[in-house]
Structures are given as structure tokens and as C-alpha cells.
Amino acid sequence: DAKTTQPNSMESNEEEPVHLPCNHSTISGTDYIHWYRQLPSQGPEYVIHGLTSNVNNRMASLAIAEDRKSSTLILHRATLRDAAVYYCILTRNQGGKLIFGQGTELSVKP
């Protein structure tokens, strides 16, 4: 699976937007971009995924660059409960494995 690069850590203030970047310059045409997050002492949970177009759901938005070599997860208003490790993962379209990297540890200050 193609590699992703994320900052090790980021800080945010509560109720402010957060933009979590992910670089994936070796992405192939069939790779989906998935985001999962892991809250302390819990298993990872799905956040959002996309292929080419920007995506929105109740948790977050995913902005995908036109060349698909980078993407940004957007939390519109961070809450203390959003403090977690966020993983950006590329997968192949069929039978793609979910392989986790180090992710970005997001801390949210009141």
C-alpha cells in the first residue's frame, strides 16, 4: 500500500476549526483515502473516506487536492472529545488492507 506522511502532533483550541494534513505523493488512481481516529483507550473509529471529490459527513470534511497527492481532514469546530490520534490511510479499491502509520496526535485546549 502507498505511504502517507502526517505531522506527529497538532494542537487546537476548543470550538475552532482544525485542518489535519496528509501527504500521499505516491497515490495511485484506485487508492481510496481513509481517515480513522483513535480516542484514548479505545479502538480506532471510522471518520471519513474519499476518492477524488471532497466529502462531508456529520463528523468531518475531507478536502482532496486536485492531483490527489495530498488531502486535509477538517474538523469544523473542535471539541475536547476530538482529542485523538488521527490516521490517514490509503487502500486499494479491492481487498485493500487497512495499514496504520503513526498518525497525528491532536490535542484540544479548552
Next chain:
Amino acid sequence: ETGVTQTPRHLVMGMTNKKSLKCEQHLGHNAMYWYKQSAKKPLELMFVYNFKEQTENNSVPSRFSPECPNSSHLFLHLHTLQPEDSALYLCASSQALGVNSGNTIYFGEGSWLTVV
């Protein structure tokens, strides 16, 4: 509540003990997975099952023995473990094998294992 339940949540075992971790999913999924998460390390995929058949073993030592009696249950049998095997063991499931458009993997809360 993700629909994937793991028991026990915490387990302490000696190096000569035999114990098992249990995972049950109530989502009607066909694929199940075991992941290991050691302190300060990324999750590592250990085993993959699809329709009860093992499709992947990522060079996991034989002291870890998975069992999948049906699509809803997955076990990890533990025998003669080492202290370095202490970790969080996570079970996950998905409707179909792998992750693709529309297919999401759901994780349990994990079983914290300490080997003494």
C-alpha cells in the same frame, strides 16, 4: 458501541499460561481481523478471516493461534507468551474483505494483555 465486543477487556497471564481472547460482532459482517497495538507503535495487522477462512497471517509467531468458528466469532488463543507480547489486541470486522468504497472496518475496544 461499535457492534464489536471483545472479552476480557483486561488480562494478566504468566508466561506458561494458556488463555484466549474472544471477539463477537453483531453486524452481520463476513470478514474479521486481529490487530496488535504495542505501546507507542502503530497498529499491526496480525490475522484476517473471510467467511471463516484465514486469508492472511502476517508472520505472527505460533504462540498466537487464531480461531474463527463462524463469521460472528473470532478467538485468539495465547500460549507460552513473552513479556514483549504485552499489548492492546484489537478485533475488527467489515462487511466484505478489505476496505474499499462503502466498506468500513469497525473495531472493538480491545483487550489489554499483560504478560508477567
